[in-house]
Amino acid sequence: xxxxxxxxxxxxxxxxxxxxxxxxxxxxxxxxxxxxxxxxxxxxxxxxxxxxxxxxxxxxxxxxxxxxxxxxxxxxxxxxxxxxxxxxxxxxxxxxxxxxxxxxxxxxxxxxxxxxxxxxxxxxxxxxxxxxxxxxxxxxxxxxxxxxxxxxxxxxxxxxxxxxxxxxxxxxxxxxxxxxxxxxxxxxxxxxxxxxxxxxxxxxxxxxxxxxxxxxxxxxxxxxxxxxxxxxxxxxxxxxxxxxxxxxxxxxxxxxxxxxxxxxxxxxxxxxxxxxxxxxxxxxxxxxxxxxxxxxxxxxxxxxxxxxxxxxxxxxxxxxxxxxxxxxxxxxxxxxxxxxxxxxxxxxxxxxxxxxxxxxxxxxxxxxxxxxxxxxxxxxxxxxxxxxxxxxxxxxxx
Amino acid sequence: xxxxxxxxxxxxxxxxxxxxxxxxxxxxxxxxxxxxxxxxxxxxxxxxxxxxxxxxxxxxxxxxxxxxxxxxxxxxxxxxxxxxxxxxxxxxxxxxxxxxxxxxxxxxxxxxxxxxxxxxxxxxxxxxxxxxxxxxxxxxxxxxxxxxxxxxxxxxxxxxxxxxxxxxxxxxxxxxxxxxxxxxxxxxxxxxxxxxxxxxxxxxxxxxxxxxxxxxxxxxxxxxxxxxxxxxxxxxxxxxxxxxxxxxxxxxxxxxxxxxxxxxxxxxxxxxxxxxxxxxxxxxxxxxxxxxx
Numbered sequence: 001x002x003x004x005x006x007x008x009x010x011x012x013x014x015x016x017x018x019x020x021x022x023x024x025x026x027x028x029x030x031x032x033x034x035x036x037x038x039x040x041x042x043x044x045x046x047x048x049x050x051x052x053x054x055x056x057x058x059x060x061x062x063x064x065x066x067x068x069x070x071x072x073x074x075x076x077x078x079x080x081x082x083x084x085x086x087x088x089x090x091x092x093x094x095x096x097x098x099x100x101x102x103x104x105x106x107x108x109x110x111x112x113x114x115x116x117x118x119x120x121x122x123x124x125x126x127x128x129x130x131x132x133x134x135x136x137x138x139x140x141x142x143x144x145x146x147x148x149x150x151x152x153x154x155x156x157x158x159x160x161x162x163x164x165x166x167x168x169x170x171x172x173x174x175x176x177x178x179x180x181x182x183x184x185x186x187x188x189x190x191x192x193x194x195x196x197x198x199x200x201x202x203x204x205x206x207x208x209x210x211x212x213x214x215x216x217x218x219x220x221x222x223x224x225x226x227x228x229x230x231x232x233x234x235x236x237x238x239x240x241x242x243x244x245x246x247x248x249x250x251x252x253x254x255x256x257x258x259x260x261x262x263x264x265x266x267x268x269x270x271x272x273x274x275x276x277x278x279x280x281x282x283x284x285x286x287x288x289x290x291x292x293x294x295x296x297x298x299x300x301x302x303x304x305x306x307x308x309x310x311x312x313x314x315x316x317x318x319x320x321x322x323x324x325x326x327x328x329x330x331x332x333x334x335x336x337x338x339x340x341x342x343x344x345x346x347x348x349x350x351x352x353x354x355x356x357x358x359x360x361x362x363x364x365x366x367x368x369x370x371x372x373x374x375x376x377x378x379x380x381x382x383x384x385x386x387x388x389x390x391x392x393x394x395x396x397x398x
Numbered sequence: 399x400x401x402x403x404x405x406x407x408x409x410x411x412x413x414x415x416x417x418x419x420x421x422x423x424x425x426x427x428x429x430x431x432x433x434x435x436x437x438x439x440x441x442x443x444x445x446x447x448x449x450x451x452x453x454x455x456x457x458x459x460x461x462x463x464x465x466x467x468x469x470x471x472x473x474x475x476x477x478x479x480x481x482x483x484x485x486x487x488x489x490x491x492x493x494x495x496x497x498x499x500x501x502x503x504x505x506x507x508x509x510x511x512x513x514x515x516x517x518x519x520x521x522x523x524x525x526x527x528x529x530x531x532x533x534x535x536x537x538x539x540x541x542x543x544x545x546x547x548x549x550x551x552x553x554x555x556x557x558x559x560x561x562x563x564x565x566x567x568x569x570x571x572x573x574x575x576x577x578x579x580x581x582x583x584x585x586x587x588x589x590x591x592x593x594x595x596x597x598x599x600x601x602x603x604x605x606x607x608x609x610x611x612x613x614x615x616x617x618x619x620x621x622x623x624x625x626x627x628x629x630x631x632x633x634x635x636x637x638x639x640x641x642x643x644x645x646x647x648x649x650x651x652x653x654x655x656x657x658x659x660x661x662x663x664x665x666x667x668x669x670x671x672x673x674x675x676x677x678x679x680x681x682x683x684x685x686x687x688x689x690x691x
Contacts, residue, residue, distance in 0.1 A: 034515055036619075039520050039521035042520075197664075197665065197668035198668075201616060201622075205411055205661065205667075208407070208410050208541075211541070212406070226617035226621065226622070229522040230616050234615060234616075237534075237545065238534070238543060255521055259521060259617075260524065
């Protein structure tokens with residue numbers, strides 16, 4: 001065989017195989033893989049994205065779906081660098097989850113600049129869909145506004161004075177601001193607050209200050225995970241809660257109730273977007289997830305599942321992975337799954353959906369392992385999240 | 399009001415500072431003994447602290463042995479583990495620059511924590527205060543949990559015993575002589591390498607003991623040793639490398655300073671220790687109790 005026809009033949013072969021293997025659609029799940037919140041998101045979120053991709057059939061617009069993951073190590077610079085590398089070198093089409101508000105805001109800037117989509121689930125600062133909103137960012141999980149709704153039932157039942165222990169980073173400060181306005185709106189008062197460095201391992205000094213303030217509610221605005229667990233343990237040690245005093249965190253994860261135990265957490269109220277034992281559909285999903293990955297999904301895992309499915313549906317409807325077209329398509333499709341009920345994707349990127357006010361069960365009420373919450377009320381989507389009319393996002397025209 | 403703070407609040411913060419100081423003292427003492435006697439910057443100390451707490455949890459959940467058992471068994475097990483570490487790894491760096499030891503033990507800490515993370519995840523483990531130590535003393539100006547009082551008592555007693563052992567007994571004098579001139583001590587028929595292994599194991603056991611003490615009041619998880627080891631190093635540096643009394647005294651002082659920062663300027667409470675360390679290093683590079691090299 002002469003060399004030139006051979007090369008042509010080889011070229012045809014390669015082109016043929018390239019045609020047979022279209023470029024994949026790449027989903028990048030950016031996580032805290034080993035740090036203090038990795039049991040709430042971490043590998044479990046990567047698994048949830050994979051489960052959604054498999055449920056979708058493994059392919060979208062004729063292209064295989066690839067789920068990639070990386071560890072941001074709780075460092076904003078690392079997270080932003082991974083986002084850039086994923087977009088510039090690996091052609092990742094959408095970034096998912098991105099827990100830790102500081103890192104989420106760093107990644108938010110990268111995607112705004114690169115015109116690539118991101119769906120934030122684990123980051124709770126509402127700046128993503130408010131002051132720092134952009135046409136490419138979507139926020140799926142709870143935000144600080146929604147969390148602060150927990151104060152309303154507290155004030156209604158007479159627990160109307162508050163003291164905050166606030167983690168000194170974006171999460172803590174935005175949650176405190178949101179809680180302050182929610183408290184003022186509901187007729188409660190704030191007696192004081194103290195800012196806590198992130199590295200703190202002993203909260204006793206701060207707890208004693210809170211105790212000295214005489215506030216009826218001590219709110220631990222500390223992100224979920226081992227830090228919150230420590231703070232709860234120590235609050236109990238110093239006898240902060242009794243008949244007329246409560247310790248709450250405005251947000252509580254099922255996993256933290258598990259660690260702290262029901263005797264320490266019973267009666268605690270919080271707003272959650274997902275609870276595995278809520279209804280038949282959530283139980284079926286959770287059992288399926290557990291059968292494959294060995295543990296029940298956290299609310300963040302369920303959120304990543306929902307976000308991944310919605311993204312894939314958007315791509316299918318748009319017929320392309322072009323970020324702006326997919327984003328437009330995602331506003332048109334119906335989003336209704338095990339995580340997001342009665343959901344609407346607003347112009348500022350915020351997905352509003354029903355939330356659930358839950359109360360931690362007493363040890364006697366809990367029938368099965370991980371059976372921890374009583375469903376107190378369903379908060380309709382429109383009330384659960386900040387209405388568009390109050391939005392600070394420049395994309396929203398008032 | 400004292401400096402704009404109600405006296406009751408101030409006294410309670412002083413008390414809490416001293417309680418935390420007890421922890422720092424216990425952690426730093428192990429480090430100081432290992433550094434002072436063996437010249438090893440033992441970064442694996444935080445991981446051994448974590449192992450102590452995790453073992454307490456494992457003993458409770460899989461074997462059914464409670465807190466008081468764990469207080470003896472966990473340090474013993476970690477002591478044996480430290481002994482193996484010394485025989486297998488740390489020993490090989492004897493006589494080279496201590497920085498190599500720091501790198502090695504830092505790596506070992508990462509490996510140990512990694513193994514625990516893979517096996518148990520980062521979710522905290524539930525570990526409660528033993529029933530006999532639950533409750534609190536009402537002191538008027540503050541509520542003092544019984545458990546914290548016990549921690550201080552146990553830490554002070556242990557620190558005192560170790561200080562006496564190193565400074566006042568024959569074994570202690572042999573140890574100190576061995577660090578001054580190992581060859582000479584060996585010539586007197588004393589097995590110095592065995593002595594070194596023993597001290598390293600005891601240091602490890604001490605870290606594990608602190609871990610068990612801490613388990614009921616902090617989150618028990620594979621990452622729990624990372625912060626405290628840094629603080630303990632700062633305390634040893636402030637107290638003076640090579641001194642035994644230094645880290646004990648400075649542990650309490652640092653706890654106190656940290657406690658007061660938490661009242662007057664909470665934002666700075668986690669850096670106060672390091673500011674103090676920098677100041678001490680500038681003024682007295684050998685540390686407050688250290689002997690100048």
